[in-house]
Amino acid sequence: MKVSYFPGCTLRTKAKDLDKYARDSALALGVTMEEPDNWQCCGGVFTTSRDEIATKLSSVRALMDAKSKDQILVTVCSACHNVIKQTNHAMQTDEEFASRVNNYIAPENYNGEARVMHYLELLRDEIGFDKVKEKVVNSLSGKKIAAYYGCLLLRPNSVMKMDDPENPSIIEDLITALGGEAVVYPQRNECCGGYIALENPEAAKTRSNTVTASAANAGAEMIVTACPLCKYNLEKNGSEIPVVYFTELLAEALGVK
C-alpha cells in the first residue's frame, strides 16, 4: 500500500524521531509513504480569518498532489493534520473560500476530493489495530502508558471526525494493541498551554504541570503524544515522567527502533 505523506517542517528539525519512527513502522506494516515534491510548511495554525488564503495554499498543493496520485494524504504531526484536514473541509464546504483558492491555482482546480488521515487513523482504519497487534515483536507488556491527545488532534470534532474529543480511545487502543497498559486520566484531552508559551509562560507551565501530574497520579510511567509542541512544552516545564512520540513506541514494539 502506498500513501502520500506530508511530514511538515517540525518533523525535519525538532521532531525527527516522530518522522523516522513513523516511516520505519509503516514499512514494517507494509505501507510505503511518499512525500509530495516540494512540499511547504502547512502554516502551523488554521487561521479562522476567512479572507486568509495564502497560508492555506501549501496544504491545498499537498492535497492536489495526493489527489493526482489517487492516494490518501497521511500526516503525523497534530498541527499539520489539523491544518490540512480543516483546509480540505473548507474546500469541500465553503464555496467562497474554494473559489478564491481555485482562482489562485487556475488553471488547476481542486474541490476537496483527496482523503486526509492522521497516521493513527491509518493504523486503525486502513491497516487495523488487530493487524498491528500481529506484527508486534517486542510487546510493551507491563508498561503503564498514558496517551496525551492535547487540544488539537481531535478538535474541532465536526471536521476531524476521528474520535470523541471528550472521551477518546484511539491512542489507548493502539497502546493495548502493542501490549501495553493504557492509563486513562482526566487531563488527557486538555491543552498543554503551548500556544501561550511565549505570551504567558507561567500559565503554560501550570497547564503542562497539571497534565503531567494527572498522568503520573493515575500511575503512568510515560506519556505518549502525536504533537511536537505538546512534547516540547511538557518536557520544558519539567514533566516528572518521560514524554515520547507514539511512533517511537510503535517502532519499538514492531522491532524497528
Next chain:
Amino acid sequence: MQRIGVFVCWCGSNIAGTVDVQAVSDALAHEPGVVHSANYQYMCSQAGQNLIKEAIEEHKLTGIVVCSCSPRMHEATFRKTAAAAGLNPYMVEIANIREQCSWVHKDMATGTEKAIILGKAAVAKVNLNAPLTPGESPVTKRALVIGGGIAGIQTALDIADAGFPVDIVETKPTIGGKMAQLDKTFPTLDCAACILTPKMVDVAQNENIRIFSYSEVTDIKGFVGNFDVTIKKRARYVKEDICTGCGLCTEKCPMKNVPNEFNLGMDNRRAIYIPFAQAVPKVATIDPEHCNMLKNGKCGVCAKVCAAGAIDYKQQDEYISEKYGAIVAATGFNPISMDKFDEYAYSQSKDVITSLEFERLTNAAGPSSGHLVCPSDGRHPHTIVFVQCVGSRCASCSEKGKEYCSKICCMYTAKHAMLTRDKYPDTEVYVFYIDVRTPGKNFDEFYRRAAEEYGVKYIKGMVGKVSPENGKLHVQASDLLADKQLHIEADLVVLAAAIEPDKSARPLATMLTASMDTNDFFTEAHPKLRPVESPTAGVFLSGACQGPKDIPETVSQAGAAAAKVIGLLAKDKLTGNPCVANSNELMCNGCSSCERVCPYGAITYVDKEFRMPDRTTKVRRVASVNEAVCQGCGACTVACPSGAMDLKGFATKQIIAEVDAICK
C-alpha cells in the same frame, strides 16, 4: 361567461404600503369576465364583507377574486361572505398579494406589477370555476388518546366527563408517564404521586375510558370523524383480567438483575414486574428478553406461585381494530442521551447523573428509599453541582444538542437545589446557568427563595469539564460575572439534560399525516390561534409532544385539546371538502398508477360496462374515488398518464390558465 368581481384589500398599510391598490383594481377591471373592481382598507372587516355582498347582488356576480392575504388566513371568511350573498362559496378565489407580494417586496413599482399578475391569474382561474357542493360524513363518537402520561390522562378524563368514550394507548405497562417518576412538583412542592395517582385511579374507574397499556398504534386509516385504527396489544404473558396485582410473582422470580427502567437503571427488577406500587392497570408483565421460561422453557416459578392462575406463557400479541372520530397525540418527551457530552464525564462516573435520575434518588420509592446518596458508593454528598442547559440552547453544537430551550430545567433545578438545602443543610449546592428563565405564576418567587433563603449558590457560567479524580469529581467552570475560573471538588454532579420528543412521535406523525418541525415536535395548526390542533383535521395535540412544557401548562393544553375533541364529537355530521379527485372514466385505462400513489387509500378499481362506437358493450376496469376519504392532495392527478384524473376546484386546465395569465 362569468361575471367576476375583484376586491383588492389594503390590509391597512400591510399591502397598501408596497402595492398601489388603486392601480391593481384599475388594471384588473379590464380582465376578461370582470364586471366590477374595487378596493377597500380592510376587506375582512364587517364593512368590507358587506361591500362584497352588495356587489354580488348589484352586479349579479357569478365569481369573485379577493386580492388579500394568504388563503390560509381568510379564504374561509370570504367563502362565508359569498355564501351569505347566495354565491357558491367555491366561486371565490384568493390572490395572495400580502405574504407572497407586499411583505416580500420593498419597491412599490415591482410590488404593484406582481400584485396585478397574481390577480390576473386568479381571474383566469375563476373564469373556469364551477360551483361545488361538499358531501357530508358521519362522526364516530369515540376518541383515541395516544400516550398515557399526565397529558393523555387529563385529555381522556375531560373527554370522558363530557360523555364520550375514550381509549388510551400507552406503550409502557402502566399509565402515568414521566410525572409518575417525579418526586415533588414546582412551585408548590406537592408530591407528584399524591396529585397524579388519584387521576390514574379516576381513569381506571371511569366507565367511558378503556386503557390499552403495553400497546401501540400500528396503523391509522381514514379521516376526520372516521379513523380506522389498529392497536397492537403486546403479549404481557399475564391475563390482565385475572391478575390481582398482588405482586407475589415479582418477589419470587429468580431473575433478579434486570435493570429497572422506572428507576432509570439505578436498581434492578425481576423479569416479571409491576413498574411501581400505584401502577394502573396494576397487573404484572413478563419481560420476554429476560424471562428464562420464555427464552428456554426452564423456570415457571411465577406460574407456580400465582394463586389466581393469571400467568400465560403462550399469550400472543393481539391486534384490535377500532373506529374513532378524533385522535389526540400525547406522546410526551424524553431527556436526550448524555453519550455525546463526555466533558461532563456522565459515562465515566456513576456520580454524574441526570436530573431525572436525581428525582428517583430523592423519591421515597426510589432506589435509595429517598436518601440522597452518591450512586457510586452510597456516601452522603457534601458538595453538589447542578449544570443547566446540557444540550439545550446549543446552537453551535447542533450535532449533539438541541437549539431550543427545554423550558422546564430552570425550575426543576431550583426545586432540586432548594430541597437539597432544606433536607441536608450541610451540603453546598452550586447551580451553573446561562440564564435563569422563570416566567410562570409564582416561578420567579420560587427561584429567588432557592437563591436567597436557602443559600443555593447560583453562578452565571458554564461547566467546562468534570474529571473523576481520587473518588471525587473535579469540576472546572467559569464564573462569568467575577471573570474567574472555578475549581470545585464535588461529590455529585447533576446534569439538566435537554428534552426531546419521544421516538414514537415520528412514525405516529407519518401514520397520521400530521406535520412536525425539524425537532420532531408536532406542528400546531396555527402557532397562536390554534395551538392544540394539528393541521391535519381530526388530530389534536396534548402536552410535550408539541413543545417543551411543565405540568401546569401540559394540563391546560390537555384540557384545551379535550375541548376541541368534544366540539368535534358533539357534531352528528361533518361537511367534507368538495375539492377532491375525480376520474374521467372514458379516459381511464385502468393502469393503477393513481391507486399506488394515493396516501389515503381513497382510490379503488371497479369493472364498468361501456358502450363502444360500434354499438357493442365492453367491460373495462376504471378508477373510482371515495370522495369521503380523498383529501384532495392531487398526487393522483400528477401520476395519471392518460390525464383522466383531475381535482375538482384545481383542474389541470384551471392551473394552466393561471400559468398562462402569469406568463402572458
